[in-house]
Amino acid sequence: MRLSTEERAMRDGDGGDAVAAAMDLLIRYGEGLGAERLCAVKNVAGTTTQPTPAKTQLLREGGWAKAFAVTSLDCDRDVEIPPMRVPTCQLQQGFSADALQITPYNPHLVELQEGAEAFATDRGINILATCTPYQVGNLPVFGEHIAWMESSAVVYANSVLGARSNCEGTTSTGAASLTGRIPYWGNHLAENRYGTHHIDVRYPVRSFQDWGLLGYFSGGLVQEERPVLTGDLADVDSEKLKHLGAAMATSGGVEIFHLPGVTPEASTLEAAFGGRDVPDSVPYTDAERRSAYERLNSNGSSEDVDFILLGCPHASLNQMREIADLLDGKTLNPGTELWVMTPRALRSVAERNGYVAAIQRAGGKVLTDSCPAMSRVAPEGTRVFATDSAKQAHYLPAILGIEAWFGTTRECVEAAISGRWRGELR
Amino acid sequence: MSRTTERNELAHDSASRAAPRLVLTGRGIVPGRAEARALVTTQTISGWGGIDPSTGTVIEKQHELEGISFAGRILVFPGAKGSSGWSGFFQSSRLLGSPPAAMLFTTVTTKAVLGAVVTRCPTVIELDGDPVALIRTDDWVEVDGDRGRVSVFDAAPTGAGGGAGEGVRVL
Numbered sequence: 001m002r003l004s005t006e007e008r009a010m011r012d013g014d015g016g017d018a019v020a021a022a023m024d025l026l027i028r029y030g031e032g033l034g035a036e037r038l039c040a041v042k043n044v045a046g047t048t049t050q051p052t053p054a055k056t057q058l059l060r061e062g063g064w065a066k067a068f069a070v071t072s073l074d075c076d077r078d079v080e081i082p083p084m085r086v087p088t089c090q091l092q093q094g095f096s097a098d099a100l101q102i103t104p105y106n107p108h109l110v111e112l113q114e115g116a117e118a119f120a121t122d123r124g125i126n127i128l129a130t131c132t133p134y135q136v137g138n139l140p141v142f143g144e145h146i147a148w149m150e151s152s153a154v155v156y157a158n159s160v161l162g163a164r165s166n167c168e169g170t171t172s173t174g175a176a177s178l179t180g181r182i183p184y185w186g187n188h189l190a191e192n193r194y195g196t197h198h199i200d201v202r203y204p205v206r207s208f209q210d211w212g213l214l215g216y217f218s219g220g221l222v223q224e225e226r227p228v229l230t231g232d233l234a235d236v237d238s239e240k241l242k243h244l245g246a247a248m249a250t251s252g253g254v255e256i257f258h259l260p261g262v263t264p265e266a267s268t269l270e271a272a273f274g275g276r277d278v279p280d281s282v283p284y285t286d287a288e289r290r291s292a293y294e295r296l297n298s299n300g301s302s303e304d305v306d307f308i309l310l311g312c313p314h315a316s317l318n319q320m321r322e323i324a325d326l327l328d329g330k331t332l333n334p335g336t337e338l339w340v341m342t343p344r345a346l347r348s349v350a351e352r353n354g355y356v357a358a359i360q361r362a363g364g365k366v367l368t369d370s371c372p373a374m375s376r377v378a379p380e381g382t383r384v385f386a387t388d389s390a391k392q393a394h395y396l397p398a399i400l401g402i403e404a405w406f407g408t409t410r411e412c413v414e415a416a417i418s419g420r421w422r423g424e425l426r
Numbered sequence: 427m428s429r430t431t432e433r434n435e436l437a438h439d440s441a442s443r444a445a446p447r448l449v450l451t452g453r454g455i456v457p458g459r460a461e462a463r464a465l466v467t468t469q470t471i472s473g474w475g476g477i478d479p480s481t482g483t484v485i486e487k488q489h490e491l492e493g494i495s496f497a498g499r500i501l502v503f504p505g506a507k508g509s510s511g512w513s514g515f516f517q518s519s520r521l522l523g524s525p526p527a528a529m530l531f532t533t534v535t536t537k538a539v540l541g542a543v544v545t546r547c548p549t550v551i552e553l554d555g556d557p558v559a560l561i562r563t564d565d566w567v568e569v570d571g572d573r574g575r576v577s578v579f580d581a582a583p584t585g586a587g588g589g590a591g592e593g594v595r596v597l
Contacts, residue, residue: 025543032455032539032549052514053480054521074517074544149510166536169513171544186536223470224505224535253507253535373475398487399475 001030001183002037010179016082021075022175029172030183039184042086043140043163045133045148046173048072048125049116050093050374051109059112064119072174081123081178088177089126089133090117091150092314095370095377096129102339102365104380125177129369130343132242132314134161137345142264145188147176151253152246152313152391158256160241162264164188167255187255193265194274195258197222200281201231203289209408210289211240212390215247217284217292224253228272230260231284239316246313247390293425296390296406299397300421304335307382308416309396310409311341312371312389319409320350320366324358326413332363333419337379344368364416373399386415386423443584446568446577448560452553454574455539460548461568462527463582464561465499467491470533473512473541482524497524500567502557505533512537517544528569530557530576550574 003011011023030038048068058067062078069075094113095105117127128136131150140146140163148154148165157163166186168176176182186192199221205214218227227248236259248254258266266272273279310323323340332338340359342350347368350356356366372378373395378385386405387393393406405415407423415421469490471477476486482497497519506512519525528548531538542549548571557576561567566579 028456028543029540032543032551033534033536034453047511052518054518057521070521071514071517151508151510154510167510168536169510169540169544171513171517172536172540223507224533250508253537395475398485 001027001035007038007181017077017079018069018073018075018081019085019178021069021073021077021079022178023181025074025171025175026179026181026183030185033183033185035183035185037184038181039145039188040180041145041147041176041182042180043138043144043146044084044086044088044173044177045091045138045146045150045153046072046088046168046177047091047093047149047170048174049090049113049120049127051112051116056112059115064116067116068119068174072170073178074171084124084177086177086180087126088124089128089138090120091128091133091153092131092370092374093129095367095375099367099370102367103375103377105375105377128343128345130314131371132343135314135316135346136343145182147173147182149173151249152242154255155245155249155257156242158187158193159245159258159263160238167253191274193256194226194276195228195272196225196279197227198269198279198281199227199229199284201229201233201284203284203286204232204234206235207408208240208243209388212243212247212388213289213292214284215244216251216296216390217288218257219248219250219252219254220292221282222252222254224255226256226258227254228258228260228266228269230269233259236262239319242313243390250391250394290425293406296393297404299393300384300403300405302384302403303421305384305386305405305415305419305421306336307379307385308336308338308412309341309372309385309387309389309392310338310412312387312392315340315342315346317346317349317353320346320355321353322409323364323413324355326410327359327362327364330362330417332416336416336419338364338413338416339372340364340366341371342366342368372396376400378402384421386412386421388412444579446579448578450553450555450557450560450576450578452550452574452576454548454550454571456542456546456549457571458548459568459570459572460500460527461566462498462500464502464563464565464567465491465494465496466502466558466561466563468504468558470505470507471503472508473506473515473537474509476508477515477519479515479518480522480524482519482526495524496526498527500528500530500569501526502530502561504558505531506535506537506541510537513541513544516541520545520547528567528571530561530569532556532558550576
């Protein structure tokens with residue numbers, strides 16, 4: 001891999017041992033990919049604070065610096081960790097102390113994370129603590145090269161914002177934050193961003209649920225490739241694009257999609273394919289929609305629902321308002337818990353607007369920083385849960401061993417009130 | 427930047443061994459040499475939510491390797507899927523003592539390449555034949571990450587100890 005003078009100096013220790021270790025990791029990684037060079041980034045979204053068994057062991061051996069060196073730089077040497085070289089944020093992490101009264105989360109893990117957070121903030125890492133940094137002020141500009149983790153955030157950044165990121169990992173984002181570099185490969189190059197598959201949407205897609213089902217179908221179809229969606233699509237908004245991309249990155253590994261006329265790199269169908277031949281389209285009809293719905297509901301059998309989860313990816317203010325409105329004047333079933341996940345920054349606005357109080361009056365809980373999949377925790381005794389998120393319906397049965405129902409936001413709130421799952425595909 | 431992987435390197439006694447059934451060549455992306463029995467899957471693997479790094483066991487529901495550990499095996503798979511936590515989970519399998527002996531995969535993605543790099547097990551990609559189709563579970567495989575060479579044998583060499591169940595934990 002070709003290195004600039006500045007990059008060679010970083011590799012050789014001019015920026016200190018941690019920067020040299022970061023450059024060593026980027027070189028091993030970049031050469032593994034077959035990248036010709038690195039590119040400059042000034043926006044890194046990674047994760048260094050969430051507690052893990054490996055980190056617990058490393059902390060005992062050599063404190064937070066050791067844990068950071070190994071898990072964020074893949075470096076075995078004892079190195080001093082300097083401030084981050086470029087703006088860096090922490091994505092979702094484990095639950096924090098404010099969740100201890102609400103969730104059966106281990107207080108020891110909260111304590112561990114507080115230590116990691118203090119170490120990170122001392123070095124300039126902004127604790128956004130959300131899977132949706134783009135909802136709380138981290139908005140890269142069109143064409144900007146960035147280094148992000150979190151599959152649902154990466155697909156949003158590439159597709160909706162037109163920024164350029166691969167799906168990075170803990171060590172590559174750690175190394176990027178100390179060097180301002182990432183391998184120039186994959187989604188960073190224009191020719192790798194054009195569509196590969198054309199999906200012709202024949203069933204009318206309007207609702208939040210339908211945008212999620214379309215995403216779940218599309219990801220399963222194209223796997224790691226790049227779908228272009230045209231046809232009977234309307235009423236699009238940022239929440240629906242967030243759901244669409246998160247579902248694609250769950251059933252497949254989609255990192256970029258195009259909606260001609262909506263997303264910025266596809267003014268037309270032809271532009272979405274970069275002027276190459278548009279491939280034969282694959283139809284999305286009611287049959288594909290039903291099949292996606294059935295797959296997402298294949299882990300549900302009991303209609304007695306213990307737990308409702310909303311806000312995956314983390315809820316926007318509009319979603320918080322919708323949930324608050326649906327709960328207005330209602331009371332949750334005594335045996336059913338409702339958790340709404342949102343970024344802490346949006347929670348403070350939602351408090352100001354009265355949405356949090358409205359959800360709490362009905363008996364619901366508003367949580368931040370994390371989610372049941374990330375923190376591997378649900379209300380005590382949960383056997384059956386329901387969600388409006390294709391991503392959580394897919395992952396949570398494997399992670400927590402519970403049954404799942406996938407439906408609309410309204411069906412989920414109604415199940416929280418009645419304790420019974422009555423969802424169906426209309 | 428060269429980093430040798432010593433922990434997985436086994437004594438190689440070419441004199442006591444039959445010729446390989448198959449030799450594949452490709453690009454070594456993690457240096458070092460390892461040989462062990464293969465564990466092959468035709469399904470992509472999830473890191474986060476898909477493996478238990480403390481035992482190297484695949485935990486994804488309905489995965490064909492569910493309940494089987496890749497610890498100490500040559501892990502042969504088509505590619506990585508799911509969360510960006512993939513590499514962190516595979517790095518953890520090394521830190522917690524249960525990494526694969528080597529990796530061979532078909533589809534080159536950031537998740538799988540970074541995962542191989544931080545797991546530090548010899549890895550060869552861009553092979554001149556699809557390893558998932560050509561290698562069978564329990565074949566004896568030597569992965570040479572320095573030379574980008576993979577040798578596949580029908581049986582373990584004498585004395586290498588490749589008996590059934592060795593290196594595998596079925597939960």
